[in-house]
Amino acid sequence: xxxxxxxxxxxxxxxxPVNKSEVxxxxxxxxxxxxxxxxxxxxxxxxxxxxxxxxxxxxxEACAISTASTSVMIKNLIGKTIKEAKEYIxxxxxxxxxxxxxxxxxxxxxxFQDIYKxxxxxxxxxxxxxxILKALEEYENK
Amino acid sequence: xxxxxxxxLRQDIIYLDNGAxxxxxxxxxxxxxxxxxxxxxxxxxxxxxxxxxVDLEYENTRDLVKDFIGAKRKEEIVFTSxxxxxxxxxxxxxxxxxxxxxxxxxxxxxxxxxNVMPWFRVAGETGAIIKYIPLDDNNxxxxxxxxxxxxxxTKVISLAEITNVVGDIRPIKEITKxxxxxxxxxxxxxAQSVPHIKTNVSDTDVDFLAFSAHKMCGPxxxxxxxxxxxxxxxxxxxxxxxxxNESFDAPDKMVLKEVPTRFEAGTPNISGVIGLGEAIKYLxxxxxxxxxxxxxxxxxxxxxxxxxxxxxxxxxxxxxxxxVAFNVDGLFSEDVAYYLNKYGICVRAxxxxxxxxxxxxxxxxxxxxxxxxxxxxSEIDSLVELLKDKDKIMKEMF
Numbered sequence: 001x002x003x004x005x006x007x008x009x010x011x012x013x014x015x016x017p018v019n020k021s022e023v024x025x026x027x028x029x030x031x032x033x034x035x036x037x038x039x040x041x042x043x044x045x046x047x048x049x050x051x052x053x054x055x056x057x058x059x060x061e062a063c064a065i066s067t068a069s070t071s072v073m074i075k076n077l078i079g080k081t082i083k084e085a086k087e088y089i090x091x092x093x094x095x096x097x098x099x100x101x102x103x104x105x106x107x108x109x110x111x112f113q114d115i116y117k118x119x120x121x122x123x124x125x126x127x128x129x130x131x132i133l134k135a136l137e138e139y140e141n142k
Numbered sequence: 143x144x145x146x147x148x149x150x151l152r153q154d155i156i157y158l159d160n161g162a163x164x165x166x167x168x169x170x171x172x173x174x175x176x177x178x179x180x181x182x183x184x185x186x187x188x189x190x191x192x193x194x195x196v197d198l199e200y201e202n203t204r205d206l207v208k209d210f211i212g213a214k215r216k217e218e219i220v221f222t223s224x225x226x227x228x229x230x231x232x233x234x235x236x237x238x239x240x241x242x243x244x245x246x247x248x249x250x251x252x253x254x255x256x257n258v259m260p261w262f263r264v265a266g267e268t269g270a271i272i273k274y275i276p277l278d279d280n281n282x283x284x285x286x287x288x289x290x291x292x293x294x295x296t297k298v299i300s301l302a303e304i305t306n307v308v309g310d311i312r313p314i315k316e317i318t319k320x321x322x323x324x325x326x327x328x329x330x331x332x333a334q335s336v337p338h339i340k341t342n343v344s345d346t347d348v349d350f351l352a353f354s355a356h357k358m359c360g361p362x363x364x365x366x367x368x369x370x371x372x373x374x375x376x377x378x379x380x381x382x383x384x385x386x387n388e389s390f391d392a393p394d395k396m397v398l399k400e401v402p403t404r405f406e407a408g409t410p411n412i413s414g415v416i417g418l419g420e421a422i423k424y425l426x427x428x429x430x431x432x433x434x435x436x437x438x439x440x441x442x443x444x445x446x447x448x449x450x451x452x453x454x455x456x457x458x459x460x461x462x463x464x465x466v467a468f469n470v471d472g473l474f475s476e477d478v479a480y481y482l483n484k485y486g487i488c489v490r491a492x493x494x495x496x497x498x499x500x501x502x503x504x505x506x507x508x509x510x511x512x513x514x515x516x517x518x519x520s521e522i523d524s525l526v527e528l529l530k531d532k533d534k535i536m537k538e539m540f
Contacts, residue, residue, distance in 0.1 A: 010540060015472075039476055039492040039507055061506055063474045064540050121480075121540065 001110040009072070009111035014064040017071035019057040023047075028055075029139060033131030035123045040066045044131045048139050051081050058128070065115070065124035072108045073128045082136060089129050096122050143436060143515045144428060155486045156521045161306050161334060161465055161512030162490055163356045166421075170359060173420035174413045185412055186385055186403075196412060203419030204402075207366055210422045211351065212342030215371055220402040221415050224365035225333040226256040228352030229300075231367055231405065232329055233260035235377040236350075241297060243269030248291055248299040250275045250283055251498040252308045257300055257331040258498060270297070280460045281502050282310040288317060298327040303335035307496045307503070307510065308458045309465030311339065315346040322347065327373075333357055337514075338437060338463060340430040343368055355414065360421035364414035367405070374401045381407040433515045437464035440513050440522065447526040454529060457503050464513030467494075467503075470535060475507045477539040478529075484538060485528055 001009070023045040034041045042060035046053065056074045073092075077085050092109050094101035098116045112125045145151050147167040157165060183193035185200045201216075208216045222228045241247070247261050251274050265272050273296075276287045283301065292299075299321050303314050318328045329350040332341060336351075337358030343351055351368040355361055369377060379386060379398065386407040388397040398404040425433070441464050448454050453471040470478050479491035490510045493500065500506040511525070529535070 007537075011536065061474065063476045063480075067474075 006111040009108050010068040013068035013071035019074050022059045023057045031131050031135045046135045053077050066127045069125045070128035145516050157488050158511045159488045159490045160514040164359050170417050170420045174417040177413045177416050199416045203415045206419045206422045212344045218371050220367040220405045222365045222367050224354040225352045228365050228367035229256050230260050232350045233264050238264050241268040241270040245270040246296040248273050251502050252305040255495045281308045283312045285316045296326050300329035302331040304463045306334050307467050307494050307499050309461035309463040311462050318347045339434045355418040361414045361417040364411050364418050379404050383407040436515050437513050444522045453532045466511045467508040469508050475509045481535050481539040
């Protein structure tokens, strides 16, 4: 993704993130995700329907990169099966870790393709993914 | 002032995070190196010249600390690993044996974690109750507001002389007078005050004072607990071991050394203590009154500039210390700190270890500028220039 476009995607998703609201209800699973070395702190609310992710919301205080990354992740994961979601997540991590990845899957997630150059911001971009992986594990172990 | 004394200032940085730790002058670094290079023996146990020199230097710092904070005798000074260690020692070694169910511990919501969490635990263990002094419109502590929460059940008031986010200077002497008339103990967290304003425990009459060397031009890993001599006898040492005992023959036959040695088990942080002594000599030379006056002026200069920027929200306009907390409208504090870092400006972002403070400030996180005497108006000009242009911040914050 072009650098200017990437910046616009991040800024847009930071200033106008999707689904930034708390969701109450027993059909939503809540997980908290944070990094030990910064102050980002996000709650994710996930609704599963059998093997599908039906809805995700979030709330919390986090930096531009974390907030934008959460918003982009939510857009890309809603409607996916758990298997598809894991594939997306693995590709996102691979991109952040400078490994081979399928760039056709990531859509707006590609805005973070240069994040590996700022090692201290990598944990910001991957913060929501840490949370969703925890939620998936909890859901699958139920 | 005195910028040439600090090797770190030869770098192209603007250091505005003195609330976290201060920079170290060359003389402190040299003094510690001298110990490691020329008389690197242990304390209190050598029968040879260089170990004797260690004792002299180590104990000399105790004298220097005593005079620096206006204590009556050197035995009232205990070396710890820092403010956190000192506060934990007071809470666990003194108050845990004294507090009973229903007793009241008075704090404020703007205290640092280390002046909250040890009290939370001791409250849980003893059934004591935590109460908070209501703060005024500026989030300051007043004696009148303290009076509203004190009851016959109140046993202790523990508060910072200067808080690390709001930065107000508390009326410790008046508070202590009021407390002592009611047999209430006063514990003071001096981490942010001792380095910046003149401290005199004989004048304020506080019972306990905790502070750290590294925020006052000294090394990391060393701090001080001051306790009134008569109270010190009742503090239970937390660490038992070498250097602090007279003899031990059986579980019921352990004889401890006198205070303060009984609180300093194990090999102490010798170079650190010696470095603290040098830092005190240095601060005395600069002059504590000069330091506070200079910081107050510098703060006014910063505030004057910041208030004229519409997208800056200052959280503590009125405070008298060198601490200024603010946010840039709509932006996350860490992003702004990250942006300033690109220009070599070091500020702190976050909750600053004062997580109850969000209840009073209404925001959990902020950017904190904390000044010291080596900061300058021109450094502030550079900071303000970068904060003026919000579009630039947004463009460069990630």
